[in-house]
Each structure stands twice: as C-alpha cells, then as structure tokens.
Amino acid sequence: MEPVQHKSIWNATGMAGVVFGFVVFLISIIGSYVTIHSEPTGNLLSGTILASVIGCLIGVFGGVMGVKLYIREYGPEMKIGQGAVIGLMTGLIMGLISQFLSLLWPLFDGAFIENLQTAMIANIELSDQIPAAQKEDMIDATYAQMQNYYSAGSIIQGFLISFVTYGLLNMLSGLLAAKFMGKTPQAEL
Amino acid sequence: MKHSQEPIDMHAARQRSANPVLHPLFYLVVLPASLFFAFAAWSPPLFYSTVPEWFDSWQKALFSQVCHQQPDRTLYIRDVPLAVCSRCTGIYTALLAALATLSFFFTFVIKVKLYIMRMFVMASLILVLDGASNLFQVWQTPDFIRLLTGAFWGFATGALLIFSLVVPRKRKRGDNLYGTCST
Secondary structure, three states, rough: OOOOOOOOOHHHHHHHHHHHHHHHHHHHHHHHHHHOOOOOOOOOHHHHHHHHHHHHOOOOOOHHHHHHHHHHHHHEEHHHHHHHHHHHHHHHHHHHHHHHHHHHHHHOOOHHOOOOOOHHHHHHHOOEEEEEOHHHHHHHHHHHHHHHHOHHHHHHHHHHHHHHHHHHHHHHHHHHHHHHHHHHHHHHH | OOOOOOOOOOOHHHHHOOOOOEEEEHHHHHHHHHHHHHHHHHHHHHHOHHHHHHHHHHHHHHHOOOOOOOHHHHHHEEEEEEOOHHHHHHHHHHHHHHHHHHHHHHHHHHOOOHHHHHHHHHHHHHHHHHHHHHHHOOOOOOOOHHHHHHHHHHHHHHHHHHHHHHHEEOOOOOOOOOOOOOO
C-alpha cells in the first residue's frame, strides 16, 4: 500500500511570502528616500505613494509564485480552492514581513520618520490641488500620522490594511494561477 | 455479429456530463470582497464633508497601498473626493458589475473564453499605456477617459474571474454516468 502524501502549502507560501514581502518593503523604502531627497514640487504623487502602488502591483504576483512553487513540489494537480488558499497565505505572510521590516527600518535610520514627515509636509504646503483653507488640517493630519508611527493603533491599522489588500489580491492571483497553471484533480469532476 | 470494442474514456465522458457551477469561493469571498471594495471606494462623501476628513479616513488608508489617490485625479461628490482615483473607481465599479451580472451567464462566459482572454490582454495594455503616459506626462487624459479605461479593465477582470471560478460539479455517488436506463 502506498503511503498517502501529505501536501503542505507552507514551503511554497512561506518562500513566496518572504521573497515578495522583502521586495515590497524594498520598493517602499526606496520610494520614501526618493521623496526625502527630492525637492518639494507640490505634487501629492510623491515617491512614497508611487512606490507603494508599484510595490502592490508587483506584490500581486506573490500568489502566482506561491502556486508555481507548490506545483514544482507536488505536481500540477490542484483544486482552484487550494490556489486561493496558497495565494491568501502568501499575501498574509507578505504583509507581515513588509510591515515588520517597515517598523524595523527607523531603528537603523533614526532620522527617517522626521525626514519623511518634513518632505511630505513641504509637498502639501506647495500643493495647488488643495484649497488653502484645508491645507493646515492636512498638514496636522500628516504630522499626527508620522508622530504616531509606533502607536499601537497605527501598527495594528498598518498590519490590517496589509493583510486585507495583499491577502485578497494574492488570493485572486493564486486562484487564477491555479486555473491556468494547475490541472484539475479527478476527484473534483 | 460483430460488436465494436471501443475503449470508453470514462474521464472525458464524466467531463462532458458534469454540470458546470460557480465555485463556492465566488459567493463566499470574491463577490462580497468586490462589494466591500466598491462600497469603500464610493463611500467617503457619505461619511465626510471636507477634504481633511477624507485625508484622515479609513477608506483612504485602506486603498493607500493600491492607488495614488491624487485629489486632482479623483472624482468628487459634494466637494469630497472618492477614496480612489477615477481609474480605480472605474475598476472597482465595473468589477462588481461584471461579477454580479456575468454570474447569471457563466455558461455563456465559458463558451467565449478566448474572447475574454483577448479582452483582458487588450484592457491591460490600454491601462498600462494610458497610465504610464499620464505618469510620465506624455499626455494627460481627462477623468472620464481614465474612468472608462479602468471600467474596461475591471469588466475584463470580472469576466476572467467568473471563467476561472466555473468548475464541473462533483458527481454524487450512485449517479448514472449515462442517464437512467429502463427495461
């Protein structure tokens, strides 16, 4: 009698999650330094925002990589639901890693938060997209956000948003990857 | 009398006979998530009345990692911007619309899968081309065009998701593969 092979998703999701989590963090931190070292132009589309959007676009492929690694390990037979779970877990690990590294980074560069805050506020001050009367409130909100970088609420919110966005997006990409790269097992028919 | 002895391909026969259905993931996760994101995208004008309130809102924070949310590239309702840019507004709205409507016609969707793939590739190319051109200031498209390009991509993605979530239904034990036979 052949032993039943237990197919664990953790190798694939762990590897894809860690790799993409690191990549997303790297893109985000590069974007932040671009904002810090650029002259303020008044354009609210700063390097930080652009980097997070690019990071997210790249991060979506984490679910695909998770499914690919799983297929490499166990072969192409997988259900669509398995692809979705692999994508979801990859997204959650990715969110965890990128948020954790974002929290660690200011410990290496002590002036990071202050420099980023100064650059963001300078951009809002020069912006012509916001009515003058509302600028002060936005500057106050930005200041409060940066000052609360290490508050429990801010940390929890950061993790939650990462889990929701990366988790759901990678769930969808994992699902699509399972459909196009995997093979439906006989049992599902 | 000579009988033909063709081997019966049980797997192919089973595939032919199984009724396609939408995977439960569609009803449990994909549709509710899409409804939530569309609501979150459109909801700031319901809850806030000024731009600073919007700036500090959970809706803006939620989409901060997936959209640039520039105030000058966002649709306004009652002087309050939506949570995402005009292109993303189109994406989330059309995605929900596509999922909601095409879920009733999924048997048709699987018949036109090739067209859906082509539509998705074309929509992605348009989205990337227009997005990059706007970003690098090659040209600037008005909000309405951005909304349309986003809506096209959202609809194509919705159709692709519907196609991906159609699975042959599991056969119950005891079901006769070739129908009932009475003597």
